[in-house]
Amino acid sequence: MDATEIKYFIEAALLAAGRPLNIDQLQKLFDGRMTPEKAEIRQAINALNEDYEARGIIIGEVASGFRVQVKSGMADQLQKLWEERPPRYSRALFETLALVAYRQPITRGEIEEVRGVSVSSNIMRSLVERDWVRVVGHRDVPGRPEMFATTKQFLDYFGLKKLDDLPPLADLSDWESLRVQLNLPEVEEDTSDEAPVVPELPVLYPEIREDDDEVADEIAEEVGEVTSAQDDEEELVVSEWPDPVESGG
Numbered sequence: 001m002d003a004t005e006i007k008y009f010i011e012a013a014l015l016a017a018g019r020p021l022n023i024d025q026l027q028k029l030f031d032g033r034m035t036p037e038k039a040e041i042r043q044a045i046n047a048l049n050e051d052y053e054a055r056g057i058i059i060g061e062v063a064s065g066f067r068v069q070v071k072s073g074m075a076d077q078l079q080k081l082w083e084e085r086p087p088r089y090s091r092a093l094f095e096t097l098a099l100v101a102y103r104q105p106i107t108r109g110e111i112e113e114v115r116g117v118s119v120s121s122n123i124m125r126s127l128v129e130r131d132w133v134r135v136v137g138h139r140d141v142p143g144r145p146e147m148f149a150t151t152k153q154f155l156d157y158f159g160l161k162k163l164d165d166l167p168p169l170a171d172l173s174d175w176e177s178l179r180v181q182l183n184l185p186e187v188e189e190d191t192s193d194e195a196p197v198v199p200e201l202p203v204l205y206p207e208i209r210e211d212d213d214e215v216a217d218e219i220a221e222e223v224g225e226v227t228s229a230q231d232d233e234e235e236l237v238v239s240e241w242p243d244p245v246e247s248g249g
Helices: 003-017 023-028 038-051 077-081 091-103 108-115 121-129 152-157 172-181 213-234 244-248
Strands: 057-062 065-070 133-138 146-150
Touching (some): 003 065, 023 038, 023 065, 091 108, 091 121, 091 146, 121 133
Antiparallel strands (some): 133 146
């Protein structure tokens, strides 16, 4: 099998797989004597990228291997192809994810210490269910809290080959720069960490001002008359009965 055949076979394999394939996986797709060396496979991938130079696709390398993907410059225009709107996440979720990515392994308590607020169970559950974060062990302290770290799927989703490819982040307040560099979706403001708003109790006679003494006195008199009338109605009336001794005499 010559170089051109190897190149076209790899192109077909990556398109058919629909997921990243590493060099070993690509090599196993060839038959026995026709199996190329790993260096030949890499050369074929480089040749494909040269062919794609003026086109809208590229073979990118992520943590799990190589994949055919749309160039970032065309991604926005192609959003119309996907009927499902991309999921929206809260700022609290992305801040938590950033802390896991840049300070892993990290416990939930350590995340809360940096953010200054509690981390809801829903946030950690969402990150684990998306397979962006996983438990990698337990901190050797009282309670043995779980330690979290990112996964290969996290790197694949954000188009990264390794953690060193993460953009520099000076501090947590710079998370917006991280969102832009990783092409993250817009976030929804999350108020779950804020103090709950206590509703005001209804005010009796809201139209009356505290300094409106005259009206207040009138209402007080009305309330007093009603109360007095109720007391009179509820008063037990005892009839006078004749003395049985006198009536018998």
